[in-house]
Structures are given as C-alpha cells and as structure tokens.
Amino acid sequence: MSTASSMNVPGYEQVVGCQDPASGLRAIIAIHDTTLGPALGGCRMYAYDGEEQALDDVLRLSRGMTYKSAMAELPFGGGKGVIIGSPREHKSEKLLKTFGRFVDSLDGRYITAEDMGTSAADMEIIRTQTRHVAGLPERSGDPSSATAWGVFQGIRAAVRHVFGWESLEGLTVAIQGVGNVGGHLADTLSLAGARLIVTDINEDAAHEVSSRTFARAVAPDDIFDTDADVFAPCAMGAVLNDETIPRFSVRIVAGPANNQLAEDRHADSLIDRDILYTPDYVINAGGIINIHYEKPAYDRQAAFAHVAGIYDTLVDLFRRAKAEGVSPLLMADCMAEERLAVARHDGLTREKIAAVG
Ligand SMILES: NC(=O)c1ccc[n+]([C@@H]2O[C@H](COP(=O)([O-])OP(=O)(O)OC[C@H]3O[C@@H](n4cnc5c(N)ncnc54)[C@H](O)[C@@H]3O)[C@@H](O)[C@H]2O)c1
Numbered sequence: 001m002s003t004a005s006s007m008n009v010p011g012y013e014q015v016v017g018c019q020d021p022a023s024g025l026r027a028i029i030a031i032h033d034t035t036l037g038p039a040l041g042g043c044r045m046y047a048y049d050g051e052e053q054a055l056d057d058v059l060r061l062s063r064g065m066t067y068k069s070a071m072a073e074l075p076f077g078g079g080k081g082v083i084i085g086s087p088r089e090h091k092s093e094k095l096l097k098t099f100g101r102f103v104d105s106l107d108g109r110y111i112t113a114e115d116m117g118t119s120a121a122d123m124e125i126i127r128t129q130t131r132h133v134a135g136l137p138e139r140s141g142d143p144s145s146a147t148a149w150g151v152f153q154g155i156r157a158a159v160r161h162v163f164g165w166e167s168l169e170g171l172t173v174a175i176q177g178v179g180n181v182g183g184h185l186a187d188t189l190s191l192a193g194a195r196l197i198v199t200d201i202n203e204d205a206a207h208e209v210s211s212r213t214f215a216r217a218v219a220p221d222d223i224f225d226t227d228a229d230v231f232a233p234c235a236m237g238a239v240l241n242d243e244t245i246p247r248f249s250v251r252i253v254a255g256p257a258n259n260q261l262a263e264d265r266h267a268d269s270l271i272d273r274d275i276l277y278t279p280d281y282v283i284n285a286g287g288i289i290n291i292h293y294e295k296p297a298y299d300r301q302a303a304f305a306h307v308a309g310i311y312d313t314l315v316d317l318f319r320r321a322k323a324e325g326v327s328p329l330l331m332a333d334c335m336a337e338e339r340l341a342v343a344r345h346d347g348l349t350r351e352k353i354a355a356v357g
Pocket residue numbers: 143144145147176177178179180181182199200201202205220234235236237256257258284285287
C-alpha cells in the first residue's frame with residue numbers, strides 16, 4: 001500500500017515522503033515556496049546513501065528552484081522530486097507511474113520535469129498518471145539550446161563587468177564538458193569570435209566539437225590550468241573547490257552546471273583571487289524560462305527573447321554586488337528574497353499573476 005508522510009521542515013511549505021513497497025518507490029517531493037506560482041522542478045533519480053542524503057538534496061534543490069524562478073521573473077515557485085535508487089537498476093514503469101500518482105495527489109502545487117537520472121521517455125510514463133509534467137518533447141522539448149543561449153548572454157554580461165567591453169572577439173573561453181549545453185555554447189561562442197579550449201571525459205565529444213569550432217582540446221584535468229579569460233563549467237557540480245580555485249588564471253567563471261561551488265565559502269575564495277563568479281541558478285535559467293513558453297503552444301521566439309534578459313539581470317546583479325561589497329552569490333540570494341518579499345507583501349499571488357497573463 002502506498003503511503004505519503006508529511007515531514008515538517010521549517011522554511012518549506014510541504015515536504016512529502018512517498019513509499020510504495022509494491023513498486024519499490026521511495027521518493028521525496030519538496031515544495032519550498034509557491035508565492036510566485038506552482039512549484040516547478042525536475043525529478044532526480046539517484047542511488048542516494050539513504051533518506052537523509054536524499055532529503056538534503058531535495059531541500060537544497062527545491063530552494064534553488066524558488067530562487068531561480070524569482071530571478072528569471074517567472075510565475076513559478078520552487079520544488080523538486082527525488083527518487084531513491086539507481087536509474088539503471090531500479091527504474092521501472094510501475095515505479096514511475098506510482099511517482100506520477102504522488103505528483104497528481106498534490107493537485108498541481110508541484111510540477112515535475114526531467115532531471116538527472118530521468119528522461120523524456122520517463123516523463124511520458126509519469127504523464128499517464130498526472131498532467132502536472134513539463135518539458136515534454138512535443139511541447140518545449142530539449143531545453144539545452146535555451147540554456148546555452150542564457151549562458152552566452154551571462155558570459156557577455158560578465159565580460160562587460162570585468163573588462164568594460166561587450167565583444168567576445170578574441171577572448172578565450174575554457175569549456176568543461178561539451179554535452180548538450182556545452183556543445184551548443186561552444187558553437188555560439190565560436191560564432192561570436194571567441195577562442196575555445198574544450199575538454200570532456202568523452203573524447204569523441206571533445207573531438208567533434210573541437211573539429212567544428214577549431215577549439216583546442218585538452219585532457220579533463222588540464223582545463224583548470226589553461227590560459228583562458230573565462231571558465232565555463234558545463235559538466236558536474238562542486239567543480240569550484242579548494243583544489244581547483246588556486247589553479248585558475250581566468251577572470252570569470254560562468255557556466256550552466258548546477259551547484260558549481262563545493263561550499264558557499266568558495267564564492268569568497270573566488271573574490272580573493274579576483275575572479276568574477278556568475279551564480280549558477282541565475283545564468284542557467286534558460287531551460288526553465290523555455291518551459292514557461294510551452295503552453296498553450298510553444299513560442300520559441302518569445303522564450304529566447306526572455307532568456308536574453310539574463311544579460312540585464314546579471315549586469316544589474318554584478319553592479320549591486322560591487323556597490324555593496326558582497327559576492328554575486330550573496331547578492332543573487334538577496335535579490336531573489338527581495339522579489340519574494342515584495343510579492344508576498346503585494347499579495348501578488350499566482351492567481352493574480354495568471355490574471356495579468
Ligand atoms: N540541459 C539543460 O538545459 C540544463 C539546464 C540547467 C542546468 N544544467 C546543468 O548543466 C550541466 C550540463 O548539462 P547537459 O545537459 O549539457 O549535460 P550532458 O550530460 O549532456 O553534458 C555533460 C558533459 O560533461 C561531460 N563530463 C562529465 N564529467 C566531466 C569531467 N569531469 N570533465 C569533463 N567533462 C565531463 C560528459 O561526458 C558530458 O559530455 C549539468 O550540470 C546540468 O545539471 C543543464
């Protein structure tokens with residue numbers, strides 16, 4: 001028998017532990033904040049070392065989604081789902097359908113989507129049980145090109161802040177990971193006249209990108225020591241840490257990877273090295289912005305125009321961070337909180353946002 005147990009977590013609207021022995025589902029859905037709208041956030045499946053680790057992840061990620069939507073001026077709140085288990089060994093149609101029924105039981109307060117360990121095909125299965133699923137292939141589809149477009153705009157904003165000009169012509173960008181987002185980003189940067197250094201643990205991917213963009217390919221560990229102006233992390237998280245930060249000669253870190261800082265204190269380590277850090281949840285919002293434009297019929301032009309606004313958001317963020325003498329990450333958190341506080345104060349509820357279109 002399926003059981004949903006409520007967990008009381010201060011600062012979070014609703015956290016639900018989902019259990020279903022028949023399908024083997026063990027999952028947690030966290031709704032951090034719905035001030036701006038329904039809580040949107042992907043469903044991650046991962047072989048966590050137990051429930052405590054899964055809970056930490058879902059709480060951190062759902063809060064990040066609240067801030068991401070607030071900074072991107074979207075009518076979404078922040079939420080996330082995590083399924084405990086190895087996607088390769090434990091995923092089944094029955095398990096995904098059961099997760100879909102738990103999502104449905106939240107009546108649209110949580111909207112799920114693809115994330116690490118889940119695929120578009122999995123979302124099609126979940127969708128048989130609930131309509132609260134976003135980013136399906138026949139709607140906005142793969143968000144990577146929108147995410148890369150936002151990262152490109154973010155790099156432009158960072159270059160303007162650090163160097164005082166807008167052109168990327170002749171600047172060198174080191175890209176770690178040339179998968180879905182990194183590959184699109186390499187193409188866009190190359191067209192803008194940037195010189196590229198790329199790496200990937202998948203040598204074929206690195207080779208393919210370097211041959212079409214004239215990038216120099218280096219070994220994965222060498223990417224931190226390259227003589228570049230910008231480092232764009234497009235692979236995994238925690239890549240900015242005590243080991244890597246002292247090795248950088250770049251002036252800017254700007255890329256889509258989630259949770260780039262191993263710990264928040266590394267935002268200050270980057271300041272100490274005079275490296276401008278572009279907060280990940282601001283620069284990588286292109287994908288979620290794209291989802292916003294999927295209904296009633298996907299409007300790619302409007303989506304990409306909104307994504308381009310990441311440039312203005314970051315120009316403003318860097319200026320304010322500098323004026324206050326704080327890290328861009330702290331300033332981004334403050335600006336997101338500020339937007340939520342204004343919305344709460346004005347009673348700018350999701351119904352009112354919907355009413356104004
Ligand atoms: N896809 C999106 O729209 C989107 C949106 C927001 C954030 N992100 C984040 O951006 C990052 C990239 O996403 P993606 O969709 O391009 O993923 P992806 O899996 O398509 O690409 C990641 C690439 O990084 C490579 N890689 C992994 N570890 C590496 C390492 N140690 N050194 C070098 N290369 C390594 C992989 O081989 C792969 O080619 C992820 O952190 C993701 O969470 C993606």
